[in-house]
Amino acid sequence: GFFRANIKQLPADPLFGLKARYAKDLRSNKVDLGIGAYRDDNGKPWILPSVRLAENMLQNSSEYNHEYLPISGFPSFTSAAARVILGDDSKAISENKLVSIQSLSGTGALHVAGLFLKNQYKSENESANASLPTIYLSNPTWANHFQIFNVLGLKTESYPYWNTSTKSLDLTGLLSTIDSAPEGSVFLLHATAHNPTGLDPNEEQWSKILDALSKKRHLPLFDSAYQGFSSGSLAKDAWAVRQAVNNMGSKYQFPGLLICQSFAKNVGMYGERVGAVHVVLPSNDEILQNAIQSQLSKIIRSEISNPPAYGAKIVSKILNTPELYKQWEQDLITMSSRIGKMRQELVNELNRLETPGTWNHITEQQGMFSFTGLTPEQVASLEKDHGVYLVGSGRASIAGLNPGNVAYVAKCIDAVVR
Numbered sequence: 001g002f003f004r005a006n007i008k009q010l011p012a013d014p015l016f017g018l019k020a021r022y023a024k025d026l027r028s029n030k031v032d033l034g035i036g037a038y039r040d041d042n043g044k045p046w047i048l049p050s051v052r053l054a055e056n057m058l059q060n061s062s063e064y065n066h067e068y069l070p071i072s073g074f075p076s077f078t079s080a081a082a083r084v085i086l087g088d089d090s091k092a093i094s095e096n097k098l099v100s101i102q103s104l105s106g107t108g109a110l111h112v113a114g115l116f117l118k119n120q121y122k123s124e125n126e127s128a129n130a131s132l133p134t135i136y137l138s139n140p141t142w143a144n145h146f147q148i149f150n151v152l153g154l155k156t157e158s159y160p161y162w163n164t165s166t167k168s169l170d171l172t173g174l175l176s177t178i179d180s181a182p183e184g185s186v187f188l189l190h191a192t193a194h195n196p197t198g199l200d201p202n203e204e205q206w207s208k209i210l211d212a213l214s215k216k217r218h219l220p221l222f223d224s225a226y227q228g229f230s231s232g233s234l235a236k237d238a239w240a241v242r243q244a245v246n247n248m249g250s251k252y253q254f255p256g257l258l259i260c261q262s263f264a265k266n267v268g269m270y271g272e273r274v275g276a277v278h279v280v281l282p283s284n285d286e287i288l289q290n291a292i293q294s295q296l297s298k299i300i301r302s303e304i305s306n307p308p309a310y311g312a313k314i315v316s317k318i319l320n321t322p323e324l325y326k327q328w329e330q331d332l333i334t335m336s337s338r339i340g341k342m343r344q345e346l347v348n349e350l351n352r353l354e355t356p357g358t359w360n361h362i363t364e365q366q367g368m369f370s371f372t373g374l375t376p377e378q379v380a381s382l383e384k385d386h387g388v389y390l391v392g393s394g395r396a397s398i399a400g401l402n403p404g405n406v407a408y409v410a411k412c413i414d415a416v417v418r
């Protein structure tokens with residue numbers, strides 16, 4: 001029949017495939033450094049204390065029900081989410097230059113942003129798909145970025161980012177791609193805690209990147225999935241986003257700016273799918289604002305009708321209750337500092353073992369991940385011979401390290417490197 005003749009088997013998703021192999025592995029000392037989810041000192045998922053408090057509060061409040069949310073989401077969530085990324089004193093908020101809508105976490109936000117862009121460019125030139133913008137992605141990037149945009153029929157290109165030999169940012173390559181890309185292209189930027197490298201531009205490098213984007217009237221699309229994970233500070237980790245937004249319409253002439261925000265990691269609400277898309281306009285323009293709101297609403301209505309309520313209510317409770325917000329800031333420090341400590345211990349162990357090569361990049365990187373520089377062969381041997389699981393690119397989720405396994409992991413890395 002038609003199905004048999006036409007439907008092809010696709011390869012398993014590399015990360016979820018890895019998770020399945022790990023689950024089947026019977027070795028008791030196996031270590032999961034694959035998926036990007038925070039684990040505590042015992043290797044267990046962590047429900048944030050701020051989340052526990054918010055859940056109790058919510059369940060005892062009149063907001064607790066399982067009714068539908070509005071199409072654009074839980075209003076006190078989306079407005080508070082905008083303040084988290086843009087800052088309480090953001091002019092984009094006070095001058096009303098913003099449209100926010102709730103999404104299915106960061107992935108859903110990227111999808112909505114991509115479809116929004118696709119629809120707008122299409123209506124500008126009905127027939128010509130050639131006029132669709134190309135989305136530029138860092139090389140390397142989160143692998144799902146390609147699929148999210150490609151399934152929408154959007155073209156993706158790569159910009160240089162990680163210099164393999166120096167294990168640092170290829171700023172020259174990045175700037176020259178920004179310069180040579182057709183005017184009005186879309187550049188996806190990891191707001192902080194770059195996945196998979198753990199390498200973020202410093203403030204001076206960010207300024208050069210934003211200058212170059214502005215000169216070519218490119219559209220910045222910030223993917224903010226790890227705010228608070230790099231430094232433990234929400235404000236510090238939003239520096240690049242705020243620098244771009246606060247200088248729009250003056251120093252920077254962006255046609256607009258998009259932010260795809262996830263609360264999966266920084267509130268530990270992975271499975272609850274809490275996120276938002278924020279569209280920032282260069283100036284206050286109520287007609288355009290309403291038009292954008294209507295376009296985003298149509299996408300949400302047709303695809304999911306309305307977003308999930310429970311997680312958004314929990315996150316809203318945290319963001320809108322001062323004591324809970326303080327607890328959340330503390331939780332971010334707990335997570336980011338534990339990861340920082342594990343980076344340090346891993347490097348200390350490798351140095352102690354006099355493992356060949358240099359390893360200081362692991363402590364210079366930030367966020368959930370480290371691009372270790374291990375080769376695909378070394379990664380395969382770590383899995384097969386030692387039960388230590390990481391993705392083929394050599395990316396390790398540092399959150400999977402803990403005091404009970406870090407020495408073992410160092411010993412295994414040492415063994416496969418020699």
Ligand code: PLP
Nearest residue numbers: 105106107142195223225262264
């Ligand atoms: N963007 C990046 C760079 C990510 O690493 C992730 C998750 O791994 C996401 C977005 C989206 O995650 P989620 O859809 O779970 O919010």
